[in-house]
Amino acid sequence: MPYFDAASAAPLHPVGRQALLAALDEGWADPARLHREGRRARLLLDAAREAAAEAVGCRPDELVFTPSGTHAVHSGVSGALAGRRRVGGRLVVSAVEHSSVLHAGQAHAAAGGTVTEVPVGRTGAVDPEAFAAELRGPDGGAGSGAGSGAGSGAAGSDVALACLQSANHEVGTEQPVAEVAEACRAAGVPLLVDAAQSLGWGPVPEGWSLLAASAHKWGGPAGVGLLAVRKGVRFAPQGPSDERESGRAPGFENLPAIVAAAASLRAVRAEAVAEGARLRALVDRIRARVPELVPDVEVVGDPVRRLPHLVTFSCLYVDGETLLSELDREGFSVSSGSSCTSSTLTPSHVLRAMGVLSEGNVRVSLPAGTTEADVDRFLAVLPGVVTGVRDRLGAGAPAPGGGEDLVVDALGKRCPLPVIELAKVIGTVRVGGTVTVLADDEAARLDIPAWCEMRAQEYVGATPSPRGGHAYVVRRLS
Amino acid sequence: MPYFDAASAAPLHPVGRQALLAALDEGWADPARLHREGRRARLLLDAAREAAAEAVGCRPDELVFTPSGTHAVHSGVSGALAGRRRVGGRLVVSAVEHSSVLHAGQAHAAAGGTVTEVPVGRTGAVDPEAFAAELRGPDGGAGSGAGSGAGSGAAGSDVALACLQSANHEVGTEQPVAEVAEACRAAGVPLLVDAAQSLGWGPVPEGWSLLAASAHKWGGPAGVGLLAVRKGVRFAPQGPSDERESGRAPGFENLPAIVAAAASLRAVRAEAVAEGARLRALVDRIRARVPELVPDVEVVGDPVRRLPHLVTFSCLYVDGETLLSELDREGFSVSSGSSCTSSTLTPSHVLRAMGVLSEGNVRVSLPAGTTEADVDRFLAVLPGVVTGVRDRLGAGAPAPGGGEDLVVDALGKRCPLPVIELAKVIGTVRVGGTVTVLADDEAARLDIPAWCEMRAQEYVGATPSPRGGHAYVVRRLS
Numbered sequence: 001m002p003y004f005d006a007a008s009a010a011p012l013h014p015v016g017r018q019a020l021l022a023a024l025d026e027g028w029a030d031p032a033r034l035h036r037e038g039r040r041a042r043l044l045l046d047a048a049r050e051a052a053a054e055a056v057g058c059r060p061d062e063l064v065f066t067p068s069g070t071h072a073v074h075s076g077v078s079g080a081l082a083g084r085r086r087v088g089g090r091l092v093v094s095a096v097e098h099s100s101v102l103h104a105g106q107a108h109a110a111a112g113g114t115v116t117e118v119p120v121g122r123t124g125a126v127d128p129e130a131f132a133a134e135l136r137g138p139d140g141g142a143g144s145g146a147g148s149g150a151g152s153g154a155a156g157s158d159v160a161l162a163c164l165q166s167a168n169h170e171v172g173t174e175q176p177v178a179e180v181a182e183a184c185r186a187a188g189v190p191l192l193v194d195a196a197q198s199l200g201w202g203p204v205p206e207g208w209s210l211l212a213a214s215a216h217k218w219g220g221p222a223g224v225g226l227l228a229v230r231k232g233v234r235f236a237p238q239g240p241s242d243e244r245e246s247g248r249a250p251g252f253e254n255l256p257a258i259v260a261a262a263a264s265l266r267a268v269r270a271e272a273v274a275e276g277a278r279l280r281a282l283v284d285r286i287r288a289r290v291p292e293l294v295p296d297v298e299v300v301g302d303p304v305r306r307l308p309h310l311v312t313f314s315c316l317y318v319d320g321e322t323l324l325s326e327l328d329r330e331g332f333s334v335s336s337g338s339s340c341t342s343s344t345l346t347p348s349h350v351l352r353a354m355g356v357l358s359e360g361n362v363r364v365s366l367p368a369g370t371t372e373a374d375v376d377r378f379l380a381v382l383p384g385v386v387t388g389v390r391d392r393l394g395a396g397a398p399a400p401g402g403g404e405d406l407v408v409d410a411l412g413k414r415c416p417l418p419v420i421e422l423a424k425v426i427g428t429v430r431v432g433g434t435v436t437v438l439a440d441d442e443a444a445r446l447d448i449p450a451w452c453e454m455r456a457q458e459y460v461g462a463t464p465s466p467r468g469g470h471a472y473v474v475r476r477l478s
Numbered sequence: 479m480p481y482f483d484a485a486s487a488a489p490l491h492p493v494g495r496q497a498l499l500a501a502l503d504e505g506w507a508d509p510a511r512l513h514r515e516g517r518r519a520r521l522l523l524d525a526a527r528e529a530a531a532e533a534v535g536c537r538p539d540e541l542v543f544t545p546s547g548t549h550a551v552h553s554g555v556s557g558a559l560a561g562r563r564r565v566g567g568r569l570v571v572s573a574v575e576h577s578s579v580l581h582a583g584q585a586h587a588a589a590g591g592t593v594t595e596v597p598v599g600r601t602g603a604v605d606p607e608a609f610a611a612e613l614r615g616p617d618g619g620a621g622s623g624a625g626s627g628a629g630s631g632a633a634g635s636d637v638a639l640a641c642l643q644s645a646n647h648e649v650g651t652e653q654p655v656a657e658v659a660e661a662c663r664a665a666g667v668p669l670l671v672d673a674a675q676s677l678g679w680g681p682v683p684e685g686w687s688l689l690a691a692s693a694h695k696w697g698g699p700a701g702v703g704l705l706a707v708r709k710g711v712r713f714a715p716q717g718p719s720d721e722r723e724s725g726r727a728p729g730f731e732n733l734p735a736i737v738a739a740a741a742s743l744r745a746v747r748a749e750a751v752a753e754g755a756r757l758r759a760l761v762d763r764i765r766a767r768v769p770e771l772v773p774d775v776e777v778v779g780d781p782v783r784r785l786p787h788l789v790t791f792s793c794l795y796v797d798g799e800t801l802l803s804e805l806d807r808e809g810f811s812v813s814s815g816s817s818c819t820s821s822t823l824t825p826s827h828v829l830r831a832m833g834v835l836s837e838g839n840v841r842v843s844l845p846a847g848t849t850e851a852d853v854d855r856f857l858a859v860l861p862g863v864v865t866g867v868r869d870r871l872g873a874g875a876p877a878p879g880g881g882e883d884l885v886v887d888a889l890g891k892r893c894p895l896p897v898i899e900l901a902k903v904i905g906t907v908r909v910g911g912t913v914t915v916l917a918d919d920e921a922a923r924l925d926i927p928a929w930c931e932m933r934a935q936e937y938v939g940a941t942p943s944p945r946g947g948h949a950y951v952v953r954r955l956s
Contacts, residue, residue, distance in 0.1 A: 003515055008508040009730070017502060024495060028700070035811030037481055067545030068703065068729030074718045104716035217732060222506070223545065223701040240552045240581035240716065245519050250581070251546030252694060253489070254701030257735070285829040319732030333513030352856070381922055 001331045001375040007169055007310055007365035008335055013219035016264030020221060023256035031253060032244070034118040040382045041255055048262035055265045056211060056228050063228045063259045064245040069196045069214020072225035075237065075248060076192050076210045077104035080161045081113065083234030084190070088158030089113040089304060092134045092443075094126045094165065094175065095353035100195055101163050102349070108125075113160075117353075123302040124165065124173035124354045132183035135159050159189045166198040170337050170350040170363060172283075172310035173303030174198070181207025189232050197307060199269045201276055209233045210400065215261035219268050219368065224261040276308040279366050282375045283311045286364060293383045298454055300356045310365040312337070314351070315386050316451060317395030317420045318360030326385045327362075332378055335363040347443045357417040357450035358443050360386070394467045395420040403428055407436045411469055415443035419451050422474060426457065431476050434460065440469025450471045480852040481811045485675060485788055485843035491697035495743030501734035509731060510722070519733055526733075526740035534689060534706050535681045541706045542723040543736045547674045547692020548578040550703035553715065553726060554670050554688045555582035558639045559591065561712030562668070567591040567635030570612045572604045572643065572653065573831035577671055579641050580827070583773050591638075595831075601780040602651035604830045606641065610661035611820040613637050631870045637667045644676040648828040648841055649779030650761075651790035652676070661686025664900060668711050675785060679745045679754055689710045693739035697746050697846065701732045702739040749846065754786040757844050759885055760853045761789045764842060770860045776932055778834045790815070792829070794929060795873030795898045796838030802862045803839070810856055813841040818842045825893075825921045835928035836921050837855050837894040838864070873898045881906055885914045889947055893921035897929050900952060904935065909954050912938065918947025 003011075011235035012020070027044040029037035046060070053060040066072040081091060091108050093101055095117040105115040118131045135157055148297035162184050167174045177193055184191040190209035198204065200218030204211060210233060215224035227248065229235050235248075242250045268275075283306075291297050296316035315323065320336035337348025339360060349381055362377070393416065406425050410418035416437040426435055437448060445462070452474055460473035481489075490498070498868055505522040507515035524538070531538040544550040559569060569586050573595040583593040596609045611636055640662050641696025645652045655671055662669040668687035676682065678696030682689060688711060693702035705726065707713050713726075720728045746753075760786075769775050774794035793801065798814035815836060825836035842856070871894065884903050888896035896917040904913055912920055915926060924941070930937035930952055938951035 001514075003507075003513075004515060005507070005511060005515070008511055009506055011506045012502055020502075021499075022701075024490055026497075028487055028489045028694070029481075029483070029811075033483060033486055033811075033813060034799070035481075035483060035806050035813075037483070037811055038486075067732070069550065070720065071545065074728065077737075078717075099720060100718070100728070102773070103720055107718040129645070166884075173902065214730070216506070221502075221732075221734065222730055223735055225729075240578070240585040242548065242577060242581060250578070251548035251703075252700055252734070254545070254699075256699065257701055257732070321512070328513050333507075333511075333515055335511060335513075361930075434834035 002370065002378065003333045004364045004366060004370070004378070005333050005335045006367035007217070007363065009119065009216050009222070010219045010367050011057045012221050012260065012462045013264040013267050015267035016220050016260040019263035020256050020260035024324065027255040027259055031255065037168035044259050045103060045253060045255055048258045049428050051262040051266055052226055053228070055203070055269055058211070058228045058230065061246070062230055063226055064248045064402055065253065066225040066227050066249045067223060067251065067254065069212060069217065069225040071249070072214070072227040073098070073194055075102040076103050076132055076212050076227050077101065077108070077161065077163065077227070078238040079229070079235045079248065080192060080210055080233065082236040082238050084160040091129070091163070092116045092118060092159050093129070093163040094118050094120060096120050096124055096168050096350045097163055097165055098196060099167075099171055099193055101258070115137060120353050122354055124168050124171045124300070124350065124355065125302060125305070126177045126180065128179035129355070131162070131164070131180045135162060135187035135189050135342055135349070143467045145471065147303035157187050157189060159187065161192060162189050163192045163194065165194040165196070166204050168301070168350060169197045171349055171354070172307040173302040174305040174307065178205040178207060181205065184209075201272050201308060202304065206441060215257070215264065218265055218366070219263035220264040221257040223257045225279055235367040238267060250323045269367065276366050279370065280308040282366060282370060283309060284370065284477050286311050287376060289379050293379060294386050296454065298357045298450065300351070300354065307463050309367075310363065312361065312363045315360030316357065316454065317361070317393060317416050317423060318389045319393070319414070319416050320359065320361050323360055323362060323385065328383045329383070330385060332381065335365070337361045337363065347446055352446050355446070355450070357447055357454065359419060359447045376437060393417070393420055395423065403430065405429060407434070407438065410437055410439040412440065414441050416449060418444045419447050422448065426474065426476055429476050431478065434473050437472045437474065438465050438467065438469060439472060444472060445470070448474065452469045479809045480848065480856065482842045482844060482848070482856070483811050483813045485841065487694050487700070488812055488845050489889070490615050490699050490738065490859050491742040492746050493700050493745035494738040497741035498734050498738035501737035504838045505628070505733040505737055508703060509733065522737050523733055525854060526736045529740040529744055530704055531706070533681070533747055536686065536689070536706045536708065537638040539724070540708055541704055543700060543731065544703040544727045544730065545692060545729065546703050547695065549727070550690035550692070550705040551576070551578040551672055552582050554690050554705050554707070555579065555586070555639065555641065556716040557707070557713045558668055558670060558688055558711065559586055560714040560716050562783060564636050568594060568637045569639050569641070570609070571641040572596050572609070574602055574646050574828045575641055575643055576597050576647055579643070579672055598831050600832055600834065602646050602649045602778070602828065603653055603780060603783070604658065606654045606657035606661060607881035609640070609642070609658045610665070613640060613661060613665035613667050614893065627691070635665050635667060637665065638671060640667050641670045641672065643672040645675070645680050645785045646779070647675045648826055649790045649832070650785040652783045652785065655681040656685060659683065662687075665846065671718070676790040678743065679786060680747070681749050693742065695742055698739035698742040699735045701735045715812045723773040746846065753846050757848065758786040760844060760848060760850065761787060763853060764789050764857065767805065767857050768860065771857060772864050774932065776928070777837045778829070778832060788841065790841045792835040793838030794835065794932065795871060795901060796864055796867045797871070797892075797894050798837065798839050801838055801840060801863065802865050804867060805859070808859045808863060810859065815839045815842070815893050825924055833924070833928070835925055835932065837897060837925045840956045848953045871895070871898055873901065881908065883907060883912045883914070885916065888898070888915055888917040889920065889945060893925065894920050897925050898924045900926065900929065904954055907954050909956065912956055913952045913954070915952070916943050916945065916947060917950060922950060923948070927950065932950060933949060
C-alpha cells in the first residue's frame, strides 16, 4: 500500500530503529549524572551531537537537540529576536514558511513586535531582491554590514531576524537561501533557515545564522528536533530554562530518540544522492503525466529547483477531502492543502501566497524506496478517481448558449462548488459577456482567478457583496 | 550492578518497550492526517490518552501529552498564571519544589510577577496551615471560595496559582496534598500538583486543578510528560501554539513514546502495591542500618509519609562527589544533593530549605526489582567507603585539649573541609569556649549549624566576615 506522504512523516529508517533499540538499553539514564549509567548516556549524547553537527555543517557546541522541529523553530525565533531586541522589533519571513514560523511570528506580533511577510512568485520562491529590500531600515538604507556578520547590529535596519525555509513543505520549491543569506549578511541581519524538509537530502547552503530541523521528516523518530545557532549570533533563550542543552532546550533529554535521529540522518545522507536522483525522475514523471491524464489540472511549484521527492497539483471541480478519501480507498496516502480538508475552511497559506488553484489539491511526497510500479499505479488510478468525484459534483457539463450576462448565487456553498457553478454557465453567455459569482467561501478568492487563468477567461475583479462574501466578475473570452 | 538512581530515570519497563516497538510500526504517521496511516496513529493516540487519563483520574479531554515533565510544568504554570492574570500576579510554591517549578517561578518573577515560597519543616513537608496562610489576600482575608472551585477568582486573594509536589524528589517526603488542596479550594486558588515522583505509585489525592508528570520517572520512555488541566480551570497557553494537543503542547506528537508511556504507566500501576511494599521494607532497612553502620550520619526526610523507594542521608566530613565516585567504583549508582557535585557549588535547595546537613549527601532510589541482596551489599560496602573518604580528608582525629577560644580560617576551602576543620579543633577548646570558623563556601551556612545539632554543640550564629564569606561561631557544650 503506497504511502505518499513522506513530507508529513516517514517511518523510522532501519538504521535509526537499530540505534533506538541499542540506546534504549544503553542510554536511558540521566546524562547529567556522574554514575556509570549517566556517563554512558553522556557519551551517547555527545556522539549524537557530533554526528548531527557534521551533517548540519556546524560545531557540536553550536547545536542543541529540541523535542521537535516546531520547538526548534519557536526557540530559535524567540531567542534570536530577544537577543537583538535593542536593534529592533521587526521579523522578516517569507509568506510560505511553515506554520511553526508563522505562529512564532504571531506570538512576536502579539507581544508588540512587527512581522513582515515577503511575497512569493507563482512557483512559491521568494525573490532575493524583494527579500533584501525588506531588510533595509525604515530610512531605506542598508545596514553597514561590512564584514560584521550577523552578530552585529548594523545601523539603519530595524530587522532583528529574517526567516527563510530551505524548501517549501507543500510544493517542494527550493528557496534562494544562498542569495538571501548574502543579503542578510550585507544588512547585518541574522538568518534562521528552517531546513525541516531538506536536511535529509543535503546540507543547507552557507550563510545561515540559525538552522532548525525535525528528525521525523528525515526518517528519524518523532520527538527530536535540532537547533543550531552560530557562535557570535546574539541569542537569549526565552521562557524558563535549565542546565540541559546549553540552556536552550529545557527538560530531560530524549536520548534514545536523539541517538536514533543522528544515526538516521547519517544513513539517509549516505543514500541521498542516489535515492534523490531516482525519486526526482519519478516526480518528473508525475509532473509530466498528470496534466496529460487528467483535464483541468494545475501542477504547481518550481519544476527544477525543487525537493526531489515532492510534487503538488490541483484539480478543478474537485474537493480535496473527497479526493483524498477516494485515493485512500484505492490505497494511496496523500496530503492536501485544500480548504475542504481543513477545519478552518481556509485554503493553504502557501497556495494562497502563490496565487494558484487550491481546490482539489493533492500533495504527493514519495518516501525513500518508492518504486516505479507504485507511481505507475497511482497514475493509472488518478484519472478515474478525479472523474468520479467530478461526476458526483455535476461538474463538466456546461450548458450551451450565447445569452445575457448572468449572476450565479453560490453563497453558502463550499469549495469546489462555486467554481463548478461558474464553469457550468460560462458557455451560456455570449463571448464578451460576464458571469458574476456570489460566494462567501474563502477558497473562491483564490480559485476563481486561478480558474480564469487556467481556462483563458478574464478575471475582472471582486467587490464585497451586500449579502456577505464577494461578487466575483468573470468575462467570457472564448 | 545495582542502579540506585530510579528517581533520576529508570530503564524502560518491558511492557513499555514492547508497546514502543509496536508503535514504531503502527504509529509513526501524523495523527492529524486523514489517510489510513494517519487514522491509525490517531487511534493509538486516543487510546494512550484514555489510559493515561484513567491512571491520572481525569477525563481524556483534560489531559495532553508534552515533550517532558519539565515542559508540562512550564506550560502548566505559565498557562494557569496567564489565565488568572486579572486575579493577581502571585505564585505560591513550596520551597522544595522541583527545579522546573522554581524556574517557571523565576520566569514569572522576571516578567513582573511575585513568587512566594512556603517554607518546610525538618522532614521536608510543608505545613498546610502555613500554606493556607499564604493563599490569603494582602488584606489577610480568605477568598469567598464557597463552592466556587478553582476556576473562579475568589475575592480577597491575589494568588493566581499554587504549586505543590506530591512527594519530594530528593528526600521522598510526601506532601499534604489533600489538605493543601482543600485550603486552595477554600481560597479559590487553583493548585498545580507536580506528581513526577509519585504517579507511578498511585493517583494523586483529589482536589488538584492541574497535574504534571514525567514518563521516564515511572519507567516510561524519555520524551513524554503529561499535563492535566481540570475543566473549568482558567487556562491560557503561552507562547506560539498549533492545533496539536488542544493547543497546549505544540509540535508533532511523539507517538511511539506516548504509547509506550501509557502502557508503562498501566503496567507499573498494576505492580505498584506489591512492589511498593517490598521496596518500602528495603528502604526501612537502609534507614535503620545506615546510622548504626556509619558514625556521624543524618538520615533525612519523613520516615513514614514518604515514597516507597527513596531515602536520603548525609555523612559528616565527606564530600558528596568523592563519595559518589567511590560508590560508583564499588558498582552502586546513586545521586547526591551535595554542593560539591554541582557546578554552582550551592547545596541542594531542598536540603537547605529543610535545614539539614548537605555534606556527604547520598540519595538512594531503588528501581522496581531491586533485591534484598543488592541492598545488603550496599550496606556492607558503605561504611568502608565513608571511612576511606574521611581518612583521606584527615577527618575524625580531634586534637585533645581544653584551651582558649579559637579562630579557624577555612576561607577558600570547599565543603566538607570547613566542617572537618571545626570538628578537629572543637575538642581543644574548654567547654563553654567558642570556635569561630571563617568560611566562604556556600554549604557552610547549612552544614555548620547542622553539624552543631548532630554533635550537640551550640550554634551561636554567623556574621559577615571582613575578608569575604562569614564567621560562624560555635560554642562547645560537651
